[in-house]
Amino acid sequence: MTEFIVFAVLFVLVSGMGFVAARWRRPETMDSLDEWGLGGRSFGSWITWFLIGGDLYTAYTFVAVPALVFGAGAAGFYAVPYTIVVYPLVFLVLIRLWSVSHRHGFVTPADFVRARFGSPTLAAVIAVTGIVATMPYIALQLVGIESVLKAMGVNGHWPILIAFAILAAYTYQSGLRAPALIAFVKDALIYIVIIAAVLYIPSKVGGWGNIFDTAQAKFAKSPAPSDGILLDGTNQLNYAMLALGSALALFLYPHSITGVLASKNRDVIKRNMAALPAYSFVLGLIALLGYMAIAGGVKPLTSGGKPDTNTVVPVLFDKMFPDWFAGVAFAAVGIGALVPAAIMSIAAANLFTRNIYKEFWRKDATDKEEAVVSKLVSLVVKVGAVVCILALDPEFSIDLQLIGGVIILQTLPSVGLGLVTNWFHRGGLIAGWLAGMAAGLWMLYEIPNVAKGKEHFGGSAYKLSDLGLDTKMTVYVGILALLVNLVVAVAVSLVLKLSGLKDGEDVTTPDDYTADEGDPKVRDLEIASST
Amino acid sequence: MRHVREEDPLSPQDPPPEQPSVAAPAPTRRRSDHHPVNWLLVVPIVVPLLTLLFNNDGPRIGGFPAFYWMQFAFIPLGVLCTAIVYQVTKRRKGDDR
Numbered sequence: 001m002t003e004f005i006v007f008a009v010l011f012v013l014v015s016g017m018g019f020v021a022a023r024w025r026r027p028e029t030m031d032s033l034d035e036w037g038l039g040g041r042s043f044g045s046w047i048t049w050f051l052i053g054g055d056l057y058t059a060y061t062f063v064a065v066p067a068l069v070f071g072a073g074a075a076g077f078y079a080v081p082y083t084i085v086v087y088p089l090v091f092l093v094l095i096r097l098w099s100v101s102h103r104h105g106f107v108t109p110a111d112f113v114r115a116r117f118g119s120p121t122l123a124a125v126i127a128v129t130g131i132v133a134t135m136p137y138i139a140l141q142l143v144g145i146e147s148v149l150k151a152m153g154v155n156g157h158w159p160i161l162i163a164f165a166i167l168a169a170y171t172y173q174s175g176l177r178a179p180a181l182i183a184f185v186k187d188a189l190i191y192i193v194i195i196a197a198v199l200y201i202p203s204k205v206g207g208w209g210n211i212f213d214t215a216q217a218k219f220a221k222s223p224a225p226s227d228g229i230l231l232d233g234t235n236q237l238n239y240a241m242l243a244l245g246s247a248l249a250l251f252l253y254p255h256s257i258t259g260v261l262a263s264k265n266r267d268v269i270k271r272n273m274a275a276l277p278a279y280s281f282v283l284g285l286i287a288l289l290g291y292m293a294i295a296g297g298v299k300p301l302t303s304g305g306k307p308d309t310n311t312v313v314p315v316l317f318d319k320m321f322p323d324w325f326a327g328v329a330f331a332a333v334g335i336g337a338l339v340p341a342a343i344m345s346i347a348a349a350n351l352f353t354r355n356i357y358k359e360f361w362r363k364d365a366t367d368k369e370e371a372v373v374s375k376l377v378s379l380v381v382k383v384g385a386v387v388c389i390l391a392l393d394p395e396f397s398i399d400l401q402l403i404g405g406v407i408i409l410q411t412l413p414s415v416g417l418g419l420v421t422n423w424f425h426r427g428g429l430i431a432g433w434l435a436g437m438a439a440g441l442w443m444l445y446e447i448p449n450v451a452k453g454k455e456h457f458g459g460s461a462y463k464l465s466d467l468g469l470d471t472k473m474t475v476y477v478g479i480l481a482l483l484v485n486l487v488v489a490v491a492v493s494l495v496l497k498l499s500g501l502k503d504g505e506d507v508t509t510p511d512d513y514t515a516d517e518g519d520p521k522v523r524d525l526e527i528a529s530s531t
Numbered sequence: 532m533r534h535v536r537e538e539d540p541l542s543p544q545d546p547p548p549e550q551p552s553v554a555a556p557a558p559t560r561r562r563s564d565h566h567p568v569n570w571l572l573v574v575p576i577v578v579p580l581l582t583l584l585f586n587n588d589g590p591r592i593g594g595f596p597a598f599y600w601m602q603f604a605f606i607p608l609g610v611l612c613t614a615i616v617y618q619v620t621k622r623r624k625g626d627d628r
Contacts, residue, residue, distance in 0.1 A: 081579035088572035208594030274613040514562040
């Protein structure tokens with residue numbers, strides 16, 4: 001009971017902060033997406049660090065990564081190289097995205113694509129891809145909250161409904177300022193809990209050496225072929241490709257871009273690319289909680305007769321920590337779900353408002369109207385996520401999220417490469433997207449999961465032997481689908497260019513990509529030249 | 532003047548061709564993100580993906596197999612490389628490079 005009281009008190013405290021956030025760094029008006037959806041594009045290095053950290057390292061990550069390590073071993077540790085590789089990989093590209101967005105007032109990645117390739121259709125494709133990839137991600141944050149509630153013995157769906165109703169209310173009111181403020185508490189709690197866990201738990205289960213040895217002994221006995229505390233010959237390539245593919249995908253997700261665009265200048269982003277790996281360190285330690293659970297003899301709770309490995313970390317905390325501290329740990333996970341869920345719903349709502357509603361229904365929507373629509377859509381998105389969890393098997397959300405990573409990668413040629421070059425033809429990009437999506441979904445469909453007794457959508461590691469190659473190695477589906485996408489995009493672009501078909505107009509200029517805080521914005525320049 | 536594309540996709544590392552900006556009145560001096568120190572970013576992108584480097588149990592440090600402590604060690608490697616690039620390329624006040 002102590003657990004639940006501590007959890008509830010922290011949760012209520014944080015919800016209060018969410019409402020108060022509307023007054024924090026108070027703008028003259030909240031009636032524009034720049035204010036509601038991007039916090040006034042004014043966040044400095046510290047706020048951005050907490051915000052992006054809170055945004056990328058979600059509650060689901062904290063629950064699912066150790067669950068993966070608990071079940072499969074070394075393969076689950078890919079989260080560490082993934083989050084090391086990502087920052088140097090996007091360093092030079094994100095500052096260009098920030099600059100061009102600052103100059104033109106872009107709110108979403110699809111806004112950028114529209115201007116760069118002169119194609120509302122391509123922008124809508126990017127927007128829909130982003131929304132579809134984000135929805136199951138929000139639903140999975142609920143899975144994170146649910147797993148800690150289960151560990152506290154709280155069953156049923158009503159606590160999730162209450163939590164999400166509160167979340168929806170303060171996101172509606174405060175916009176991006178709410179998760180930005182809450183992120184401070186969330187990250188502080190996570191750091192405290194993890195540092196306590198890695199200092200305290202190993203001493204109770206015989207030290208680090210014993211933790212790894214016990215895990216190895218468990219994997220040696222299991223029938224699964226490639227589990228273990230090291231990789232084997234068949235999954236090494238997949239490990240590297242999954243890390244690389246996930247890294248390429250991370251900053252294509254609309255919620256990551258929202259965090260980046262909310263920062264106030266380029267140096268804030270650069271500084272954060274150097275400072276954000278601090279979270280990767282914590283993530284690595286969190287992954288190892290999976291081994292601690294093995295050494296501590298943790299048995300995952302069962303739901304519907306099947307063991308739910310997402311509960312191993314909550315059960316480990318429950319078993320190892322005194323009640324009050326377990327409550328703090330659970331609150332860390334629960335609050336950890338609120339920050340990304342809020343940012344994701346804001347990002348998805350902005351995509352809908354800017355690239356679908358305004359583009360196809362109300363060309364002359366005012367700033368205020370945009371903000372109103374986004375606020376309402378953010379509610380719809382959350383209701384959708386809750387319905388996902390309540391009406392569908394949670395397993396389905398996990399499948400969708402797996403698919404989400406693969407499909408968001410298909411926006412890389414338009415968004416990622418688009419920031420470097422405008423060589424591609426808009427028709428080529430759409431064709432490449434179609435081909436990549438089709439290839440990715442087909443491969444995912446073909447992958448079975450014997451352990452879970454599933455014939456389709458059983459994972460993201462595609463056997464190269466299925467392509468006729470004489471090898472046992474597997475590769476991440478996202479990377480293969482992206483290759484298909486790129487080949488088609490280049491080929492179709494070449495054909496369209498050679499045939500002289502009209503390409504969209506690029507309204508950005510090279511200087512836009514290096515603009516910084518204080519430089520004039522296009523809107524200002526238009527006003528200046530018209531008066 | 533011949534119309535030039537903004538950048539040649541085949542050699543993205545080359546500086547963009549000089550081109551008077553027409554659409555928007557640009558800042559007085561051209562800026563560029565190109566700098567040789569950027570190549571340092573390749574190190575933390577490539578090294579953590581080379582599983583052959585670290586897929587071993589020994590030598591263990593503090594009970595941690597090499598697979599784990601080496602990947603933890605790549606984190607400061609990444610921070611170092613990114614921080615150097617930031618320090619070298621950051622814009623100082625009044626420096627419009």
